[in-house]
Amino acid sequence: MAKVLIIYHSRTGNTEEMAKAVAEGVESIEGVEVIQKKVAEVSVDDLLGCDAVAFGSPTNFNYMAGALKEFFDQSFPKMRGKVTGKPYVAFVNFMYSGKEALDAIENICNAFELKKATDGATIKGLPSPEALTKCWDIGNKLAKMAAK
Ligand SMILES: Cc1cc2nc3c(=O)[nH]c(=O)nc-3n(C[C@H](O)[C@H](O)[C@H](O)COP(=O)(O)O)c2cc1C
Numbered sequence: 001m002a003k004v005l006i007i008y009h010s011r012t013g014n015t016e017e018m019a020k021a022v023a024e025g026v027e028s029i030e031g032v033e034v035i036q037k038k039v040a041e042v043s044v045d046d047l048l049g050c051d052a053v054a055f056g057s058p059t060n061f062n063y064m065a066g067a068l069k070e071f072f073d074q075s076f077p078k079m080r081g082k083v084t085g086k087p088y089v090a091f092v093n094f095m096y097s098g099k100e101a102l103d104a105i106e107n108i109c110n111a112f113e114l115k116k117a118t119d120g121a122t123i124k125g126l127p128s129p130e131a132l133t134k135c136w137d138i139g140n141k142l143a144k145m146a147a148k
Pocket of ligand 1: 014
């Protein structure tokens with residue numbers, strides 16, 4: 001069974017709502033298992049053991065949350081060359097602009113040599129039903145790539 005890992009940080013719940021919708025999109029594909037974890041609970045083995053990964057973060061000071069950046073920083077030496085070509089998507093919540101945080105996550109994913117499954121989602125504040133559909137869609141696309 002293919003495994004899709006969703007790694008996210010959320011302080012006030014908006015990014016967590018996005019993560020749940022991404023997870024539902026993943027689960028819509030038969031034969032794909034979803035593992036949803038807050039970044040503080042994720043291990044290097046979780047990332048090595050999955051077939052695809054989604055990263056979610058709020059925008060803090062025009063960047064990703066420090067907790068997610070710390071995960072990238074500490075895991076990079078152990079991941080280098082071991083996750084090449086693994087599909088990923090990113091999703092970001094924001095109040096003013098989410099592009100900078102999304103770009104920052106995607107730049108780091110490039111350094112890890114992960115492969116972008118589809119364009120990421122940037123959503124303002126409490127996600128609307130339409131915003132949640134967008135998150136569901138990226139989860140669905142990611143799971144299809146994981147299942148291949
Ligand atoms: C310390 C801090 C810094 C923030 N900086 C930004 C920012 O630079 N740009 C922005 O659009 N939103 C910023 N925000 C707003 C959050 O991105 C927004 O409230 C988001 O919905 C929080 O997501 P969460 O509910 O998943 O924690 C900031 C929030 C906090 C607490």
